[in-house]
Amino acid sequence: MILDTGVVWLTIFVLSVFVGIEVISKVSSTLHTPLMSGANAIHGIILLGAILVTGTTDNDVALVVGLIAIVLASVNMVGGFVVTDRMLQMFTRKKPAAPKSDQDRAA
Amino acid sequence: MPTWIQLVFLACGVCFILALKGLSGPRTARNGNLLGAAAAVVACLMPFFWEDLHLQHVPLIIAAIAVGTIGGVYGARTVQMTQMPQMVALFNGVGGGAAALVALLELHDVVETAANGGGDAPWFTLAATAFTIAVGSISFAGSIVTFAKLQELMTSRPVVFPGLPVVFGGSLVAALVLAGLLVDDPRMWVGVLLGLVGLLIGLLLVLPVGGADVPIVISLLNAFTGLTVAAGGYVLSNVLLLIAGTLVGASGTFLTLLMARAMGRSVTNILFGALKGGSTLGAGEASDRPVRSVNPEDAAIMLGYADRVIIVPGYGLAVAQAQHTLRELVDVLVEKGARVDYAIHPVAGRMPGHMNVLLAEAQVPYEQLREMDQINGDFKDADVVLVVGANDVVNPAAKTTPGAPIYGMPILNADEARQVIFMKRSMRPGFAGIENELLFDEKTSLLFGDAKDSMGKLLNAVKAL
Numbered sequence: 303m304i305l306d307t308g309v310v311w312l313t314i315f316v317l318s319v320f321v322g323i324e325v326i327s328k329v330s331s332t333l334h335t336p337l338m339s340g341a342n343a344i345h346g347i348i349l350l351g352a353i354l355v356t357g358t359t360d361n362d363v364a365l366v367v368g369l370i371a372i373v374l375a376s377v378n379m380v381g382g383f384v385v386t387d388r389m390l391q392m393f394t395r396k397k398p399a400a401p402k403s404d405q406d407r408a409a
Numbered sequence: 410m411p412t413w414i415q416l417v418f419l420a421c422g423v424c425f426i427l428a429l430k431g432l433s434g435p436r437t438a439r440n441g442n443l444l445g446a447a448a449a450v451v452a453c454l455m456p457f458f459w460e461d462l463h464l465q466h467v468p469l470i471i472a473a474i475a476v477g478t479i480g481g482v483y484g485a486r487t488v489q490m491t492q493m494p495q496m497v498a499l500f501n502g503v504g505g506g507a508a509a510l511v512a513l514l515e516l517h518d519v520v521e522t523a524a525n526g527g528g529d530a531p532w533f534t535l536a537a538t539a540f541t542i543a544v545g546s547i548s549f550a551g552s553i554v555t556f557a558k559l560q561e562l563m564t565s566r567p568v569v570f571p572g573l574p575v576v577f578g579g580s581l582v583a584a585l586v587l588a589g590l591l592v593d594d595p596r597m598w599v600g601v602l603l604g605l606v607g608l609l610i611g612l613l614l615v616l617p618v619g620g621a622d623v624p625i626v627i628s629l630l631n632a633f634t635g636l637t638v639a640a641g642g643y644v645l646s647n648v649l650l651l652i653a654g655t656l657v658g659a660s661g662t663f664l665t666l667l668m669a670r671a672m673g674r675s676v677t678n679i680l681f682g683a684l685k686g687g688s689t690l691g692a693g694e695a696s697d698r699p700v701r702s703v704n705p706e707d708a709a710i711m712l713g714y715a716d717r718v719i720i721v722p723g724y725g726l727a728v729a730q731a732q733h734t735l736r737e738l739v740d741v742l743v744e745k746g747a748r749v750d751y752a753i754h755p756v757a758g759r760m761p762g763h764m765n766v767l768l769a770e771a772q773v774p775y776e777q778l779r780e781m782d783q784i785n786g787d788f789k790d791a792d793v794v795l796v797v798g799a800n801d802v803v804n805p806a807a808k809t810t811p812g813a814p815i816y817g818m819p820i821l822n823a824d825e826a827r828q829v830i831f832m833k834r835s836m837r838p839g840f841a842g843i844e845n846e847l848l849f850d851e852k853t854s855l856l857f858g859d860a861k862d863s864m865g866k867l868l869n870a871v872k873a874l
Contacts, residue, residue: 326660329664336762347425347453384485
């Protein structure tokens with residue numbers, strides 16, 4: 303038996319919904335902002351779609367629109383990941399500081 | 410599509426799942442984000458190695474990517490930590506806009522194929538195209554308005570005009586009719602019109618939302634863009650777009666509900682409260698009722714001889730860039746033997762977790778940051794609560810005034826402390842636009858002035874004790 307193509311797509315969609323909810327269900331409110339920002343960067347993957355559509359068109363208007371889409375999508379993707387990393391740097395930078403102060407206290 | 414590229418896409422999809430998983434834990438967050446970024450870069454390189462695709466316009470495409478990358482990196486690197494929420498909104502908006510444009514291009518392909526006798530696209534593909542165009546445009550326009558509200562390019566108060574519900578309902582119906590037309594008989598002008606109606610819906614959706622609720626809207630629009638990308642993936646027959654978009658759509662929706670719960674609001678109330686006239690309460694004007702104001706020296710005496718101090722930081726602290734001086738003040742108080750904690754409301758700042766980022770930037774020790782549930786029982790034992798640039802998160806109206814826009818939002822119980830010092834610039838109400846009864850309480854003292862300036866004076870006065 304071969305699965306109907308439409309059903310395969312629906313299967314992927316439904317399973318992804320469950321995975322998406324499951325992976326973030328235990329997030330603490332401290333990380334809501336970086337998580338939102340990181341998820342925001344991930345949907346910048348529309349850049350892949352924009353490249354595919356733009357690279358296969360022969361129409362001049364479509365080419366211009368496609369290039370605009372590529373610019374917008376790369377702002378979303380690259381900017382999103384960089385800004386998330388900047389936020390998360392704030393959380394990790396003090397980690398080396400914490401054990402240091404423990405040592406200070408011990409000494 | 411060659412099998413190896415399909416397998417690469419599968420691997421990238423798995424990396425996105427692991428990235429989200431990593432982002433939800435404090436220790437794994439940074440690596441999770443980097444993994445997601447790596448997967449996204451690898452996936453976007455694939456079209457260039459995909460021979461049968463015969464990718465054209467390669468130099469132009471690379472130039473466009475370069476322009477977007479430079480813009481994105483510049484924005485992300487230069488933005489102030491306090492302006493982070495509007496930056497996320499902006500990035501989200503352009504993503505939604507890109508998805509809508511991609512769908513329009515795909516529609517163009519479908520129309521051309523049909524004109525050349527290549528047969529019609531299946532109805533479900535057309536429906537997904539219509540969805541992508543409409544929701545992508547909604548996300549774009551909504552995010553731009555959100556950005557304008559947070560950047561204070563326009564008023565942060567709800568904007569409502571007579572007939573708004575009718576116009577809003579009308580444009581929803583128009584969008585559905587246009588989508589139906591598009592599925593029935595795909596034409597370019599229908600798609601473009603659908604996009605324009607989407608822009609109008611996005612505008613009308615966010616205009617009536619009050620400033621304090623805007624973070625929830627960013628999160629919701631983020632989920633919208635995710636679903637748009639997923640539908641775009643179906644249209645383009647690209648599994649990776651479907652997986653990534655669905656992941657973001659599902660987790661974004663769930664995150665929106667979590668945030669709304671942290672604020673004690675329902676999502677429908679946030680979106681449609683102002684339409685019903687619920688969120689427009691509050692005068693939003695400075696009151697002339699008598700308050701007790703103190704000078705920095707008096708405030709220093711109150712703080713200097715306290716055993717238990719709780720700091721309630723708010724957005725005003727971050728705007729004034731006073732978090733470094735505040736940390737110094739706390740260090741001095743701790744040296745004097747006081748126990749000091751920062752009480753962080755889940756939505757302190759402009760987004761859940763925003764204040765943690767800001768204080769971490771000022772290198773406040775992690776142990777002093779206490780979440781609302783951990784610290785709310787401690788307020789009754791606190792000698793002094795110092796509220797710096799916060800207002801709505803300690804407003805007792807959330808508990809006592811049904812009908813107030815923030816009614817039902819869990820607040821920090823600053824009103825239970827023995828003394829409260831408010832550092833405020835003026836008597837202007839907070840972001841929610843309502844008056845705070847705590848300001849007029851007899852145990853409350855107000856220290857007027859710019860937070861950084863007053864904080865410096867307060868620090869010197871405490872040191873001089």
